[in-house]
Amino acid sequence: MDEVDRSILAVLERHGRISNSELAARVGLSPSPCLRRVRQLEEAGVIRGYRALIDPAAVGRGLRVFAGVRLMRHTRADVVAFEEEVMGLSEVIACHHITGNFDYLLQVEVADLPAYEEFHANQLAALPGVGTVNSFVIMKTLDTA
Numbered sequence: 001m002d003e004v005d006r007s008i009l010a011v012l013e014r015h016g017r018i019s020n021s022e023l024a025a026r027v028g029l030s031p032s033p034c035l036r037r038v039r040q041l042e043e044a045g046v047i048r049g050y051r052a053l054i055d056p057a058a059v060g061r062g063l064r065v066f067a068g069v070r071l072m073r074h075t076r077a078d079v080v081a082f083e084e085e086v087m088g089l090s091e092v093i094a095c096h097h098i099t100g101n102f103d104y105l106l107q108v109e110v111a112d113l114p115a116y117e118e119f120h121a122n123q124l125a126a127l128p129g130v131g132t133v134n135s136f137v138i139m140k141t142l143d144t145a
Contacts, residue, residue: 001046004029008037009046016050061109064138065116067124068102072131081128091119102134113137 007027011018018026024034041047056062069086071078086095086106094107108124110116116135124133 005037005041005046008034008041012038012047056109060111063110063112063116064141065108065110066136066138067106067108067120068134068136069104069106069124069127069130070101070132071103071129073129074103078129082130085127089119089123091123 004027008023011023011026015023020035020038021031023038024031027034029037038047056064069082071082082104083095083097086092086104091108091110092106093109096105097103098105106124108116108119110119116137120133120135124130
């Protein structure tokens with residue numbers, strides 16, 4: 001991977017729907033070599049896909065919460081059971097296994113604070129092996145795009 005590939009990736013990360021001709025102009029290539037490079041990056045698995053960024057509030061998920069989860073035990077069976085169950089919760093947008101004070105950091109999206117309270121009490125805290133959950137309500141997200 002060279003600097004041109006890195007430039008292509010940087011543009012695509014921010015503008016995934018950009019036309020090939022516009023992408024080529026931004027990275028200083030003609031359209032054919034640019035398209036060839038993009039396809040090579042896709043085939044190599046560097047570009048894993050394209051997706052739409054949905055406004056959570058527009059689809060009834062106006063409250064975003066990061067939840068730090070600490071498990072009671074860390075046996076392989078406990079970890080596997082937690083991971084299988086948490087990935088089945090539609091409110092969980094992302095789940096990261098992390099180091100530090102928590103075992104997992106979840107990104108949760110729900111309609112509002114009462115919906116999160118219900119989710120926390122009846123689903124999240126009831127997952128296998130959960131010891132504690134610390135919730136961080138997002139007040140504002142700065143857009144980097």
